[in-house]
Amino acid sequence: MLFLSDNAAAVHPRVWEAMRAADEVQPPYDNDALSRALDERFTDLFGREAHVLWVATGTAANCLALATMCAPHGGVVCHRAAHIEADEGGAPGFFLHGAKLMLADGADAKLTPDAVRAVIDPIVPDVHWVQPHALSVTQASEAGCVYRPAELAALGALAGERGLGFHVDGARFANAVAHLGCTPAEAAGPCDALSFGMIKNGAMNAEAIVFFDSERAALARWRRKRAGHLQSKGRYLAAQVLAMLEGDLWLDNARAANAAAAEIADACGARLMHPVEANEVFVHLGPAERDALRAQGYAFYDWGADAARFVTAWNTPAEDARALAKAIGRL
Amino acid sequence: MLFLSDNAAAVHPRVWEAMRAADEVQPPYDNDALSRALDERFTDLFGREAHVLWVATGTAANCLALATMCAPHGGVVCHRAAHIEADEGGAPGFFLHGAKLMLADGADAKLTPDAVRAVIDPIVPDVHWVQPHALSVTQASEAGCVYRPAELAALGALAGERGLGFHVDGARFANAVAHLGCTPAEAAGPCDALSFGMIKNGAMNAEAIVFFDSERAALARWRRKRAGHLQSKGRYLAAQVLAMLEGDLWLDNARAANAAAAEIADACGARLMHPVEANEVFVHLGPAERDALRAQGYAFYDWGADAARFVTAWNTPAEDARALAKAIGRL
Amino acid sequence: MLFLSDNAAAVHPRVWEAMRAADEVQPPYDNDALSRALDERFTDLFGREAHVLWVATGTAANCLALATMCAPHGGVVCHRAAHIEADEGGAPGFFLHGAKLMLADGADAKLTPDAVRAVIDPIVPDVHWVQPHALSVTQASEAGCVYRPAELAALGALAGERGLGFHVDGARFANAVAHLGCTPAEAAGPCDALSFGMIKNGAMNAEAIVFFDSERAALARWRRKRAGHLQSKGRYLAAQVLAMLEGDLWLDNARAANAAAAEIADACGARLMHPVEANEVFVHLGPAERDALRAQGYAFYDWGADAARFVTAWNTPAEDARALAKAIGRL
Amino acid sequence: MLFLSDNAAAVHPRVWEAMRAADEVQPPYDNDALSRALDERFTDLFGREAHVLWVATGTAANCLALATMCAPHGGVVCHRAAHIEADEGGAPGFFLHGAKLMLADGADAKLTPDAVRAVIDPIVPDVHWVQPHALSVTQASEAGCVYRPAELAALGALAGERGLGFHVDGARFANAVAHLGCTPAEAAGPCDALSFGMIKNGAMNAEAIVFFDSERAALARWRRKRAGHLQSKGRYLAAQVLAMLEGDLWLDNARAANAAAAEIADACGARLMHPVEANEVFVHLGPAERDALRAQGYAFYDWGADAARFVTAWNTPAEDARALAKAIGRL
Incomplete structure (x- = not known):
């Protein structure tokens, strides 16, 4: 994902x-x-x-x-x-x-x-x-x-x-x-x-x-x-x-990406580095936490030593965003 | 054309x-x-x-x-x-x-x-x-x-x-x-x-x-x-x-374009400004001659005051090239 | 000189x-x-x-x-x-x-x-x-x-x-x-x-x-x-x-340089490549002629294969210009 | 000065x-x-x-x-x-x-x-x-x-x-x-x-x-x-x-400038912003202090709101440097 x-x-x-x-x-x-x-x-x-x-x-x-x-x-x-x-x-x-x-x-x-x-x-x-x-x-x-x-x-x-x-x-x-x-x-x-x-x-x-x-x-x-x-x-x-x-189409696509990001953001709580107002989610996550997510099949970029960036797109499957949200919630 | x-x-x-x-x-x-x-x-x-x-x-x-x-x-x-x-x-x-x-x-x-x-x-x-x-x-x-x-x-x-x-x-x-x-x-x-x-x-x-x-x-x-x-x-x-x-594909396409150009070139005889070795044909044609060709539906660029340039492409219809050749021949 | x-x-x-x-x-x-x-x-x-x-x-x-x-x-x-x-x-x-x-x-x-x-x-x-x-x-x-x-x-x-x-x-x-x-x-x-x-x-x-x-x-x-x-x-x-x-001073200096150039130009006749209107003299001179002048102590640039350029300055001695004029006249 | x-x-x-x-x-x-x-x-x-x-x-x-x-x-x-x-x-x-x-x-x-x-x-x-x-x-x-x-x-x-x-x-x-x-x-x-x-x-x-x-x-x-x-x-x-x-000459000149700067620096004590190792002296000085110096005839640049820069040169008169040092000392 x-x-x-x-x-x-x-x-x-x-x-x-x-x-x-x-x-x-x-x-x-x-x-x-x-x-x-x-x-x-x-x-x-x-x-x-x-x-x-x-x-x-x-x-x-x-x-x-x-x-x-x-x-x-x-x-x-x-x-x-x-x-x-x-x-x-x-x-x-x-x-x-x-x-x-x-x-x-x-x-x-x-x-x-x-x-x-x-x-x-x-x-x-x-x-x-x-x-x-x-x-x-x-x-x-x-x-x-x-x-x-x-x-x-x-x-x-x-x-x-x-x-x-x-x-x-x-x-x-x-x-x-x-x-x-x-x-x-x-x-x-x-x-x-x-x-x-x-x-x-x-x-x-x-x-x-x-x-x-x-x-x-x-x-x-x-x-x-x-x-x-x-x-x-x-x-x-x-x-x-x-x-x-x-x-x-531009607005529909953006709304879909934003919605997926919002779903992830909702699960991040105090981990969020910035308000999530578009399709990027910056999250405080330690190395072990990032490893755990990757082990579950999530691909994303590290953002410095203690954080990660998740980006959604117009075609990010809603179920993928939901699954990631849950996975973060479980950390 | x-x-x-x-x-x-x-x-x-x-x-x-x-x-x-x-x-x-x-x-x-x-x-x-x-x-x-x-x-x-x-x-x-x-x-x-x-x-x-x-x-x-x-x-x-x-x-x-x-x-x-x-x-x-x-x-x-x-x-x-x-x-x-x-x-x-x-x-x-x-x-x-x-x-x-x-x-x-x-x-x-x-x-x-x-x-x-x-x-x-x-x-x-x-x-x-x-x-x-x-x-x-x-x-x-x-x-x-x-x-x-x-x-x-x-x-x-x-x-x-x-x-x-x-x-x-x-x-x-x-x-x-x-x-x-x-x-x-x-x-x-x-x-x-x-x-x-x-x-x-x-x-x-x-x-x-x-x-x-x-x-x-x-x-x-x-x-x-x-x-x-x-x-x-x-x-x-x-x-x-x-x-x-x-x-x-690159060669096939080029051959098709070259062939169309060659067909046109054959009709140009002494009018040719350069040997035709690719897909461009530079032809001495006076203003009235160019007008006549355009009236027959051919689109091309003037090349200075007394010449024209014809370019063929991978998808130039063979019949278009043939028709142009004939039209030039008739001038 | x-x-x-x-x-x-x-x-x-x-x-x-x-x-x-x-x-x-x-x-x-x-x-x-x-x-x-x-x-x-x-x-x-x-x-x-x-x-x-x-x-x-x-x-x-x-x-x-x-x-x-x-x-x-x-x-x-x-x-x-x-x-x-x-x-x-x-x-x-x-x-x-x-x-x-x-x-x-x-x-x-x-x-x-x-x-x-x-x-x-x-x-x-x-x-x-x-x-x-x-x-x-x-x-x-x-x-x-x-x-x-x-x-x-x-x-x-x-x-x-x-x-x-x-x-x-x-x-x-x-x-x-x-x-x-x-x-x-x-x-x-x-x-x-x-x-x-x-x-x-x-x-x-x-x-x-x-x-x-x-x-x-x-x-x-x-x-x-x-x-x-x-x-x-x-x-x-x-x-x-x-x-x-x-x-x-700018005009006096330029007049002096122009005068020296004019003196040289007067000796060049048909050899001149351009009218001499400032302080540069371009002169048709063959290699042997240029050698002869250099042997007499004149320093100047070749200008292509068959010519030379002589430039005067605000401080070119009038006698140098006169001497050069004579030397060219003698060629 | x-x-x-x-x-x-x-x-x-x-x-x-x-x-x-x-x-x-x-x-x-x-x-x-x-x-x-x-x-x-x-x-x-x-x-x-x-x-x-x-x-x-x-x-x-x-x-x-x-x-x-x-x-x-x-x-x-x-x-x-x-x-x-x-x-x-x-x-x-x-x-x-x-x-x-x-x-x-x-x-x-x-x-x-x-x-x-x-x-x-x-x-x-x-x-x-x-x-x-x-x-x-x-x-x-x-x-x-x-x-x-x-x-x-x-x-x-x-x-x-x-x-x-x-x-x-x-x-x-x-x-x-x-x-x-x-x-x-x-x-x-x-x-x-x-x-x-x-x-x-x-x-x-x-x-x-x-x-x-x-x-x-x-x-x-x-x-x-x-x-x-x-x-x-x-x-x-x-x-x-x-x-x-x-x-x-380069060294003699630099030594003279450095010496003048050192003389000024000696008078500055804790006001100095940086060690004085060349010919520039950066000094904490309030606006009123700078005004006072200028009123005595010293010309220098402000360095931000609360400091000044004094630069000496090869030809800075030793007495000027000494006078400035004293003036700063008196502040």
Whole structure:
């Protein structure tokens, strides 16, 4: 029973169908009808003018978005645990031509205006210091926690006041929306660009970068090609994205993953390291306890020396989650 | 009837099957069984130790390969018509951190040792001059022509003598092998890395970078992640590559495309701009002639003011090629 | 008798005096009184709002100027013989983060609007093509020839029309002004930034980057520090620049160098490869002729197989120039 | 009385003399006799094969040195207070093409093997994590403290074991040697490259990058030109460096600065934040105390809210230091 990650889950049958149907579509790159439908589809979803590019990975989505906000001599404020800092193999340094990540701290891998100010306020506006150009937060956070709309609004206000671009890494944005029960626009806050994750939620290899102004989107198109991320058969990526939105598949999938995580979380009680608001469960578990679970057939990652991370996906069998919950309860 | 390009052709049914079957495979990135099978599969194919990475585009394949050969302060010798110079939106400048493309000339978009020497011999070994670090050729060339094994051997010898890495952009490598009727190893020559194209030949979004030493491959793995090109569900890319090799599908597809091109070429006579050795046909055609063909339903690109390019694909209907040949013959 | 280059000539006594006097000045970087005087001094000189940074080399001046005009995914149109293309060891690739130099041709190493159009007009506004962002010309050109004000106006008009930044590499700007007998503003044309050369004309290691808007200058200040070009004792560079301007020393020095070159040129007749309008003389001379001159004690560079380049400096003895002229006349 | 920094102090008379004498020297760049003498001079000084490049700033020295050790996808371990992290405007990100600085902690701005291990041991050797490629320490440290030879040996051993390049930022290396009373080789430890600071110690704008292998030095020469740091009249920089070494001027100057700092330190007692081992004195002083000192004519920087930094230079008048010491004593 697999709780390693949602990042390798199977592709959803409706995504497969949509991809097969794209065989018939023709013009290359993003000139096909499916790619051209993205802007309108996301504009509807967010109730706000949206300009959308597909890319094959979350790392590319994040870095192309940030490249429209941060000059090579600037910096991006993010949480110390942010994916862009901790898991992307230095990709921001590459895409941003040497710009700096400026690390802030905060509970549950979330930032607050105060945490951001603690990083940027001491920065003297002098050429010896790298200046902040952008702010990036992750929704849901790397600790599986979700920003409330008011929290994002406050961060966005700070970003606006200080002239920072505002990016949301939404690798698990669907899980955040499912948890909040709010609109996508509320869950994204007043950001300039959102990496709208699809892959961890049932797609194969398509994420959507949603820009809320046409200028940044236009810039990202040049950078996408230059980074080797413009696929000639891009229609197969657009098909994935559209299939995920169709009939709210993205929300249904996220709700299923969240529900499985909630079931596990309920069994963990005081063992929980963070509130479980998405599809990740971080649990204090000693080595012997982890061994015991593994002996029962559960696969998951250690999280430091005394904890474990369990991740559910759109297709995690409910009975697997229930069984894991019971197994943890029995420890 | 479409002769615009092979870059947006449908995915071959056997590739689809292999991708669907990959739903069951699990570990992420390139830790899955399919990705792990690539080295052996290509080692067999080339009769030479091969280390293979999948990537989603030819641009990424070329640039990641070159990044293992050329330092940021170096240069890559290539033909003026090379894809890396003319069609990749400056991607080599990005992946190579500002290295320079050094443009050589040659008939049929092919390089010769003399053409390479004409570029590199005048370069004084002094810090004021960018020094050549690598040589890149395209097989089949951007003019649809094919390097003979002896030609590649001579270029490889020159590269070795001058300490240049040797890269082959094989976006249409299959068409070259099909034309030559030789082994893949002969058609690749003594190169250090080959971008083995699959997408134009029936895959969806997977190319193989074939390295012939483990060190360059290891370096490329770091760079691939850093460029946002390491997909978490990489098994779907490995599946495409393996399906293309299975039962020589890659060769069958290329032969079909080449045959269709040959049929068109036969009708063109003195109109041909280059020998037709792969699946591209460059034809002198005036504006009125092009209009006449388009009025009959043929779609293709203009090639300058007085010519047209026709590209066939693995799935170009034989009757379409025949009809086009007749239409050209009638002009 | 040295005619190798003007780039290693001794420092002018008045520059030395000004540097010594700067010992007393105090605040670091460019916060000292000398550095702060530059903007006003150049605003007076050009009759146009100027914002000025010192840097230690012409390569840094050119590349920092261009970095304010050309994004990493863009291109800079320049002559094939331009210093930035041919002599700066790939520095533009570094400072511009991989942007492309787009090479144009033209007699006497000068560009015309037609030559620029020949490069940029075929560029399709599509992500597969690198787009031009800036235009750079050299005044005086690498062939020792000088743009007339009307020529620069025409190039500037084209740049404006196409949205290109306009940069002038003025490594030998003083020689151009001396030749034209016009104002510095006329000799610089409607450019956005001028690398105003001092080093070849009697300074030690200070060039001035003259920006004509405050925004580009502000950007260049960040980039200068980031490139390690902000010296803590910058006052010694400012002192050089101010000394060169004081009492028109820059013009006097350039006139002396130009006069020496003119004397040599007069003896060359049909041997001249280019009009001699600055301080460089390019002369058709066979190997035996060059040997003969060297045997008489003249040092100079070969220029290809059948020519030589003679460069005069601010301190070239008039008798040396006269002697060389006679020696060439006797050949 | 100025205690702001040593970075803007006047140029030493013997440096001036050497520079003036260089007027007569001729070949450009680093082909002159003075530049060519550097390798031997430093080989003698260190008793170890040395290859030396001049550059105009410490930032350039550090970054060019590190560029020979750290690939664009790698990282450099340094102290959180290191100049490369805190004061160089993001220059390492530029020169290293996006490589990452990995911040370690340690008392007195010094690193220990344990502190380095705390940073690098958790790094999984996997492409998602940036890997350490180099280690950089500052001698004397940013807190004015000095590494003992044994401390450097231990750090060098760790670097060797983990395959890290080892760089010493010696902006105040002379002060460290003066304090230790050991050989330069001992004070530099088993490093691969040393930025040997001259500017803060009486030179104008020349630092020496000392490489202890020819390969790194050769690489740095390409990179120096590419960064616009190869001056055509480089002999004036070489002259500064040689003058500083001549007759141990560098040591005499550093001893003078250290002595002045020691005098101040003696008056500070428990107010001292760090041992005073070079020419910087960090002192706990409240706002009113700082005001009082400033009212008496002392210029210095605040160091956070409750402290001040006093820096002495080669030319700090002994009476000024004595007067400051007394003034602090009276507080």
